Amino acid sequence: MSHGKTGGLSAGLVVGALGVVFGDVGTSPLYALRTVFADSHLDPADLGNILGVLSLIFWSILLIVAVKYVLIVLKADNEGEGGVLALTQLTVHSADRRLIAVLSFIGLAGCSLFFGDGVITPAISVLSAVEGLEIVAPDLEHAVIPIAAVVLLGLFSVQKRGTDTIGKAFGPIMIIWFTTLAVLGVRSIVQNPEVLVAVNPLYAISLVQTHFVLSLTIFGAVFLCVTGGEALYADLGHFGRPAISWAWFIGVLPALLLNYFGQGALLLREPDALKNPFYLLAPQEVILPLVLLSTAATVIASQAVISGVFSICRQCQLLGYLPRMRIVHSSESSIGQVYLPSVNWALCICTLILVAGFQSSDALAGAYGIGVSITMVIDSVLMLSLLWTMRKGVNVAQMVVLGLVLIIELLFVLGNSAKITSGGWFPLIFGLALLTAMRTWQRGRSELAKRTSREDYTPHKFQELLESTRPVTVPRTAVFLSSDRTLLPRTLVRNVKYNGVIHAQTVVLNLQTAPVPRVLRGSTTRSEMLMPGLYRIWAQVGFMETPDVPKLLRDAQRTWKDLDLHDVTYFLGRDDIVLTNQGNLPLWRKRLFAFMSRNSAFAGTHFGLEASKVVESGAQVEL
Template sequence: MNASTGDTPAVPADMRKFLTLLLGSVGVVYGDIGTSPLYAFREALRPFVEDGVSAEEVIGLISLMVWTLTTIVTFKYVLFLLRADNDGEGGTLSLLALLMKKTGRYMPVLFFAGIIGAALFIGDAMITPALSVMSAVEGLKLVTPVLGDYVLPISAVIMILLFMVQSRGTAAVSKFFGPITVVWFLALAWGGLLHISDDYQILNALNPLNAIWFITHAGFVGLIVLGAVFLTVTGAEALYADLGHFGRKPIQAAWFILVFPALALNYLGQGAYVLANPAAVENPFYLMYPDWALLPIVLLATAATIIASQAVITGAFSLARQAVHLGFLPRLQITFTSETNTGQIYVPAVNMLLFVGVMVLIFTFGDSESLATAYGISVTGAMVVTTLMCVQYLRSVWGWSAVTSALVLLPLLTLEVIFLCANLLKIHDGGWVPVLLALAIMVVMWTWRKGSLILRQKTARNDVPLEMFIKSIERKSDHAPVSVPGTAVFLTSVPDTTPAVLLHNIKHNHVLHEQNVILTVTTADVPYVSDAQRVKMTRLSERFLRLEVSFGFMDDQNVSRALALCKKAGFKFEIMQTSFYLGRRNIISDPKSGLPGWQDKLYIATAGIGIDPSAYFRLPANRVVEIGEQVVI
């Protein structure tokens, strides 16, 4: 209490903002990793069940889980990778953009590493909702066996509802994500504390030597078990991907204050419970809670898994937007579902892809046990890719030598490669699913990038230098086009050449506007571009103006809003007297294009899912003129 006024001291604004971000990060960033206790220890125990689980094996497994969390999540992600930001943004593609900016050249190795990491993340975004929700709903079988037959239908209904609400945005419910997930982590800690006293031997798991002992003595079975142990760190990539939404310090604070202690306590509690009750290996997570708390825990777990699913879906939307802006995918329809938070977006094509993938996984695998075997490959693969890219980050950004960078990250890379090999052993037992998903997405991205390059090269053969065109068109002659009032804006990707749509307009309509703007939209290698740096204008002649509009790869590419900035810079125009000219290309397959026939068709099909540029760039619909042309590729 304040002695002079009797009022409670107000919380400083900075502290309120920090606490809000911390609470939000618990719900979004840690939602996925927070659901791992539902199935990770259970799956790790499975290979030992037939011969009976020994105390050394239980302690060794829990030690592996705790120290995997410590090594990979704490050291790699929380303490190191959160500092490897691209102007505050994180994630595989953000790191790729940063490295390409720092190296100053196109590097195929970096490019393929980026698209592999992105493709594996999309695969992870399909498996996470299916696995986590089924794991939670399966707890209903312990409440009453009658509900066992309804696990699949209930899981499917939850997924249908979850994907249906994406188009409406999550602003209304996201404010509950943090508090619900906080309660979930407190429930995890409570469950662990209830049972650590069952057998204090489990505290030996805090000694990393027990983890090493397990690896060296478990043999081939131990290598298989490592795949399940790695399930403890699924969702760690979200730490890095959501850096821009919450910032480094709130994410770090949430991990050390709440998330890591709760996870460690829960795993220790599960281990102690199994040591005291060997029959609990069937489902140690749910069985360690009192009967009266079982139904509330099942409902809370279901809510937590829905939140975890929402987090990876949102992450997939964000990654797709980055991929579009960086040229890895065609322009997709992107809807902003919040007027204040640009991170809340909806991408219909990605939403449908994820929904179909999740439903296929649910009904193909049938239960979380079968699906868990397929889970680890996508996660470990993405982590290995990120670590490899970090080697280049240390060299390019921090200025370390190649030898020093490799030596620092070699222990971590070795550990992750071991985990990857352990998961690859399950390739025949469902592990092929994430590999196939990632491969398909990677091929699409590679095809789009390569096809777009070939298309630019082919169209460049007919390019007319802009300076030459302006000089020729402004000469007085009998064949000069008729001058008409108003402003014409011609969109082009190459600012120094005459837009094809401008040439076609003169050829077919024989007119030229009083003001002509050659507009180029570029995506910078930074997340956001300030309004002060948004627009660059160059006067080419009395009637021609070059306008370059820059957006960050996380920006809403709203050209109409950007053009409003031009008025402040001295370019006067009336929007109702302005026409926007776009070229619509009809791509025709050519077997001699340089692409194999199947890839040629894939590129054309991929182009078909892209949206109209006028919608993508937010141009006024009633002011757009489209002129078509056929391009053979």
């Protein structure tokens, strides 16, 4: 089912994956078990409640993270890349035409909700760790918010160093973290080994039957133990499937289960430990070092989602769902490792606002579940659709397992829907706002293309224009960028019609984004001579690649030896949008589109051009 390279396996990649990919799901023991009992008001002194909750946690982690994501979804890579948008492109590519629009919309909705996850995860993770100070020194309760804010500022400040550097730094810390989880869990389990019977799913079923009225609330809280599973897939392109799989099964999964069962064993002995069962697993004298380690781990926990947001944001931009943004490649060896400054600081500001507004990890838990659970449902729906449309080689067992997982995830969504009034509204509104922006940009570009279609010129029509206007030929080479495969760019036509000039050598470069992360070397460019001195070059780039226009021109020069690239001027279009009441878009959407267009990044930087060689031209266009 793999659709491309999934990366190799090395100790460095496994350690890097531990440092970036598993932080989110790996720090859920800090708050998950406590939240289940707090939200559902279950009696922590009741043996059946403890074993039932542990059984739900055990099977949720096993089915959703281990089976669904690690064993099934990670295999559905799109040329080595993962994430809901990559999965959407895979699904759309093989889907029935009637379903393409629906599947694309579902994928965009998943992207929007994942971005919301990128805001909430750093806030809840860091807060839950810093709150451990209240156990060591209750007088420091007032300092929790300022300390969390400083930690978050530090996290977002180091993003420019790239996930490769961050992974190398964070990996060893996470090895210590997961080792600590396992040791604390084993230390508690040996005192009450009977807690291990909770691996029997009958305890989970019994809990649901006994507390049927509270079952959805219980499901909504248990879901916290699997948050971060979706980030595994989003970060696939950074480390590859083998490294992620090995790190999960050898280190992360055993450590998580041991710690959760250790917390359950602690509750069997001391029900009052529910106030913070994670920290109370440790002896009093090591709680402060554990708080420091937990804080470091939660900072790292945020990294998985932040890296995933960068990757998916870049994919959205290249597929035409978002305007141009500045992209910095943070690794010379991995094209998938990118840093988007504007996205990074927008996430930082939103996260700080959340921390200031919600004040505690318990309050944020209500906001955390609903968006992530819907994202997981979307992943399952897209994956089932992909398996179904593959026809040949369909793995019925995988479809059955995914169907079962989908039912469980829908229960999680229903359970989390009860939290909408207590914070769950935030990711929904945040996701809706982003979805609206992406759909507005997509529809606005389409409407703009219709409005400017009267300026569309085919090569034949352009030849007639040249004959009728007889423009002055000026020296040097001009390159005009175009997104249309058959028509000439409006900037070229306007240059002839209004300025009365044409360059001695004119190149029309048509750039298309392919529905794959990367295009194979050697199959990126094709070219033709439309008329003496006028060339057209078609070039494809993957949705994980940043177009390098000078390199594409050098590739074409191998075919056209007389093409002079020593003195090149690049012409880019940037129209001024004038709003009207005409057309299919409502006025508020037009205003939003115009705002996004004005604030998009300089196109020359996006295409790898020197600013001194770029000329921007445009006209007023009514929308």
